Amino acid sequence: MDDKLKIKISIADRVYPLTVNPVQEEGLRSASKKIDAMIKQFEENYAVRDKQDVLAMCALQFAAQVEQKQLDKSADLDDAFARLKEMDEKLDGILSK
Numbered sequence: 001m002d003d004k005l006k007i008k009i010s011i012a013d014r015v016y017p018l019t020v021n022p023v024q025e026e027g028l029r030s031a032s033k034k035i036d037a038m039i040k041q042f043e044e045n046y047a048v049r050d051k052q053d054v055l056a057m058c059a060l061q062f063a064a065q066v067e068q069k070q071l072d073k074s075a076d077l078d079d080a081f082a083r084l085k086e087m088d089e090k091l092d093g094i095l096s097k
Contacts, residue, residue, distance in 0.1 A: 009028055
């Protein structure tokens with residue numbers, strides 16, 4: 001049995017029909033709302049010529065957020081590794097006594 005859903009997502013006043021897994025529906029609808037909110041924000045705050053410019057800025061904003069999260073995660077992992085290494089050295093010192 002095919003358990004895919006046929007949904008319609010609206011972005012920038014255009015409707016896109018999609019066939020998705022049920023677990024993806026909520027995320028796609030939420031993403032659509034965030035994109036539309038960002039479009040509205042860009043249109044209100046900047047002199048924008050057309051929707052393509054606004055959509056390009058939205059794409060850049062979302063991509064930058066993803067990249068920053070990856071950089072932050074990498075920095076967190078490096079920090080955690082350094083702390084674990086320090087703890088390991090302290091434990092070695094205690095156990096060797």
